[in-house]
Amino acid sequence: MLFTRSKFARRLLGAFLLLSITSLGVLGLLLSQYFHDAAMAREQENLMNNAHIIELTLAEELEATPIEMQDTIEAIQAQTGLRVTVLCADGQVIADSEGSAGQMDNHLLRPEVQQALHRSYGTSVRYSDTLQENMLYVAIPVHTADGISAIIRTAAPLTYVEASYDHTLHATLLAMFFALLVSILVAVLLARRTLRPLSAMTKTAHAIAAGDLKRRIHIHSGDEFDVLGSTINHLAMNLIDKIEHEQVLNRRQQVFIDNAAHELKTPLTSISGFAETLQEDDFQQPEMTRHFLRIIYDESQRMTRLINDLLSLARVGHLREDPRNLHRVPLDLGDVLQHCADSLRGKANARAQELTVEVARPLPPVSATPDLMEQLFNNLIENAIKYTPEHGHITVSCKSTSTKLIACVRDDGIGIASRDLPFIFDRFYRVDKDRSRQTGGTGLGLSLVKFLAELFDGQITVTSEKGKGTTFRVEFPCQLK
Ligand SMILES: Nc1ncnc2c1ncn2[C@@H]1O[C@H](COP(=O)(O)OP(=O)(O)OP(=O)(O)O)[C@@H](O)[C@H]1O
Ligand SMILES: [Mg+2]
Incomplete structure (x- = not known):
């Protein structure tokens, strides 16, 4: 009962x-x-x-x-x-x-x-x-x-x-008895009316809690239970979204681990292969020995770069999750760009490229961490040098509007085909795997660049035309003084 x-x-x-x-x-x-x-x-x-x-x-x-x-x-x-x-x-x-x-x-x-x-x-x-x-x-x-x-x-x-006196008292007792009966009746009816939607809701909520996230509460009582019902429905919907989001992240993580393992395995395979050949040959052919050792050295360098890039990515990932360790200071973006260009000028000179820096002062400061900001632009300028033929031109520029700071790295190099453009920020994505391998690329550079830009509330966009050149544009919000 x-x-x-x-x-x-x-x-x-x-x-x-x-x-x-x-x-x-x-x-x-x-x-x-x-x-x-x-x-x-x-x-x-x-x-x-x-x-x-x-x-x-x-x-x-x-x-x-x-x-x-x-x-x-x-x-x-x-x-x-x-x-x-x-x-x-x-x-x-x-x-x-x-x-x-x-x-x-x-x-x-x-x-x-x-x-x-x-x-x-x-x-x-x-x-x-x-x-x-x-x-x-x-x-x-x-x-x-x-x-x-x-x-x-x-x-x-x-x-x-x-x-x-006794009569009145008796009448009162009688009235109390009837009130008792009516109270039980009204309480039963009221409780039943109230509890019916509640128990239906409890049943559905149990089903949702047990994992049947597609279940929904259908109650139209016109009172607070409606609100409760739609809140539970909303909760279930949010849970589905969250789980789907998690699944996407997990899949991405899985792909990343597969790729990373594969990228590490390739140089390791060739290192062990060449080392074995050298062992069997017992250094009889000095010419071949030198050549193989060179390959072993290059491949181990490549592995080191890959591991460094992976560590950088992991570090940025941690900082993104817990920005308390991100010690941001007001930076002059013009100085950062100048410093990056100076440190890479040797590489550009080696390819007889012209590397120019254009800074339109005055510039408001940007709130960032110096070494990470340099890592961002080093990657962009290195790419420009790498993917621009000899005697090409690379321009690094910086200007400000009322609300933002805009930095551009422009080259007149090989450009990127429009079908590749949407993927270049993906981890391990390289347009031309063989060519990139030759230049030692890991395909992690641009994904790191994007993470870093976003870490400092920035946005990165790219425009490119195959055979004509590429421009990367990074926008940061201005730090209010
Ligand atoms: N300035 C550019 N001009 C033409 N193509 C570019 C340019 N920058 C990047 N790319 C293309 O985008 C791909 C991804 O760039 P990313 O920097 O992520 O990798 P990478 O340069 O190959 O390797 P890494 O930078 O990790 O050593 C490159 O492989 C290249 O094909
Ligand atoms: Mg790169």
């Missing part, structure tokens, strides 16, 4: 019960009290009126003998059920409608008598030993010229008043 399973339903029922039972209880008690007080007041007023009527009735008898008076009040009790007692001002009972005046003790100290002697009337509620029930007594003084001559007391049992 719903209530044994659902804590929510039990709480709901508890709240309903508490609310209805306390409010009905308080209302019942207040009403009972009110009715009781009203009935008492009415009863008292009746007794008082009756006492006054009896005073008028007994006006003559009061002068006469108690015996006659006794007859009259007995007649009154017989007719009306009203108990009447007549007392002297000193409390002695003169006549009593119960007919036992003679045996009755002095009533002077009865509260209603005391009050009547001092005020216009007196009342008291008491258990009557004579009648063995709760009685309401009202006493009034009878005044003569000499003062109080007698006291007339009327009394009636409280059976009626007490019964009306």
Whole structure:
């Protein structure tokens, strides 16, 4: 059943019960009290009126003998059920409608008598030993010229008043019982209405948590559950996106590892092959020995470069994930370019190339790390030297606009075919593998360049035409002063 399973339903029922039972209880008690007080007041007023009527009735008898008076009040009790007692001002009972005046003790100290002697009337509620029930007594003084001559007391049992009090109390209990039934009913209905979408949602959420990410919650209750439902749907959708993204990254990582292993294996294979041949030949042919040793040296150099590039990539990767270790300072990009060009001028000269630096000052500073910024442009200028024939021209330039710094490395070299352009920033991508191998290229240079540019919030673009030349353009946001 719903209530044994659902804590929510039990709480709901508890709240309903508490609310209805306390409010009905308080209302019942207040009403009972009110009715009781009203009935008492009415009863008292009746007794008082009756006492006054009896005073008028007994006006003559009061002068006469108690015996006659006794007859009259007995007649009154017989007719009306009203108990009447007549007392002297000193409390002695003169006549009593119960007919036992003679045996009755002095009533002077009865509260209603005391009050009547001092005020216009007196009342008291008491258990009557004579009648063995709760009685309401009202006493009034009878005044003569000499003062109080007698006291007339009327009394009636409280059976009626007490019964009306009990009735109200019973009615309240009955109402509480019905409230209990209605509370259970309403709580059950409300809990069921509330819990139905919730349990459907829980089921779907469990399915999603268990990996069924395509599952969706379809609830249109028009309340907060809608929001919860669409939030869970959103969560599942985000999870799918995240997982897909992760899968792409993993695949890329896998390809990268395959490529890296392959790139390292190639020189290693030739190194071990040539070393083995040399061993077998036992250095008999000095010419061949020299040639093979040269190859072994070149291949090991190539491996060193490859490993250095891989280490650089890894370092930039770490910095990208945790930029706290990236100690950026304001840099003059013109100085960086000049420094790079100077360090590579020897290589350009060896190929009879003209290497020019054009810096349009003044330049705002760029926020970067000097060695990494130099690594970026060294790679671009080295490429330009490598992929430009002898006597070619290479221009390194730098200028600023209001929002950015623009650096360009331009050459009039071999250019890149448009079908290759989209891939040149990929790791290990080389347009012409054989030619690049000859020049010692690893195909990691431009991917490192792109990572570095992005590390410093920059963007790199390339324009190229086969046979005409290539321009790499790097844009950095200006550092605000
Ligand atoms: N200035 C350029 N002119 C023509 N082709 C270029 C130029 N720069 C790069 N490329 C082409 O893009 C490819 C990728 O360049 P990248 O710098 O990544 O590798 P690499 O120069 O071959 O090797 P590495 O720089 O790692 O030694 C090169 O192999 C080359 O084909
Ligand atoms: Mg390169």
